[in-house]
Amino acid sequence: MMAIDIEYAYKILHRLRSAFPKVQVELETDPFRGLILAILSQNTRDTYAYTAYRSLEERIGLSIEDILKADEESIAEAIRSAGLQREKAKRLKEAAKFIAGMGGSLKSILDLPLDEARAKLMEIEGIGRKTADVILLFYGGKPVIPVDTHVRRVSARLGLTGRGIGYEEIRRGLESLYKPEDYMDVHLLLIALGRSYCRSRKPRCSLCPVNDICPSRT
Numbered sequence: 628m629m630a631i632d633i634e635y636a637y638k639i640l641h642r643l644r645s646a647f648p649k650v651q652v653e654l655e656t657d658p659f660r661g662l663i664l665a666i667l668s669q670n671t672r673d674t675y676a677y678t679a680y681r682s683l684e685e686r687i688g689l690s691i692e693d694i695l696k697a698d699e700e701s702i703a704e705a706i707r708s709a710g711l712q713r714e715k716a717k718r719l720k721e722a723a724k725f726i727a728g729m730g731g732s733l734k735s736i737l738d739l740p741l742d743e744a745r746a747k748l749m750e751i752e753g754i755g756r757k758t759a760d761v762i763l764l765f766y767g768g769k770p771v772i773p774v775d776t777h778v779r780r781v782s783a784r785l786g787l788t789g790r791g792i793g794y795e796e797i798r799r800g801l802e803s804l805y806k807p808e809d810y811m812d813v814h815l816l817l818i819a820l821g822r823s824y825c826r827s828r829k830p831r832c833s834l835c836p837v838n839d840i841c842p843s844r845t
């Protein structure tokens with residue numbers, strides 16, 4: 628693997644900012660809605676998750692109270708398009724119960740120091756590292772780079788992180804290369820690159836905006 632240096636890491640970031648100038652995420656105003664979306668997005672495509680989210684909004688509602696009041700079966704039916712609807716309905720109920728038990732606001736968790744907030748979120752059944760980190764970055768403004776399947780694959784191919792290493796090593800490795808104010812862009816842009824060019828199968832290297840500096844170009 629090539630030596631990873633900050634200059635190389637930033638060269639990639641600058642290229643990706645130019646290649647994907649409009650990449651951004653539309654945040655929900657209520658962090659609990661963000662948590663709902665993060666749960667619905669697990670193991671599925673964003674479009675299916677958004678369809679389920681809109682259906683949930685219409686049929687059940689998106690507040691903690693709405694989720695607490697509804698029965699699991701009705702929630703599962705409303706979010707069917709996201710797949711794994713029974714598990715996800717259970718997770719939504721668990722999340723609502725947990726946050727209600729914390730005083731009814733996700734903000735009370737997000738205001739904790741990073742490691743504490745992360746540990747607290749991961750106490751919710753079905754909330755793993757990635758989902759917790761997405762909530763912490765997007766809604767808590769915490770300095771963390773969530774590692775999804777695209778971030779994992781693309782950062783390894785680019786040589787920003789090693790191959791075959793675990794979530795925490797990848798996250799810490801990326802965080803050591805970039806300034807905290809760039810973490811959101813790093814997360815979003817590596818995903819954009821993974822979706823558009825650096826696909827799991829048959830990466831489109833000849834069209835990729837970083838193909839002249841990528842050590843894995845084919």
Ligand code: SF4
Binds near residue numbers: 785826832833837842
């Ligand atoms: S050159 Fe190929 S392997 Fe490298 S980042 Fe681009 S698509 Fe991925």
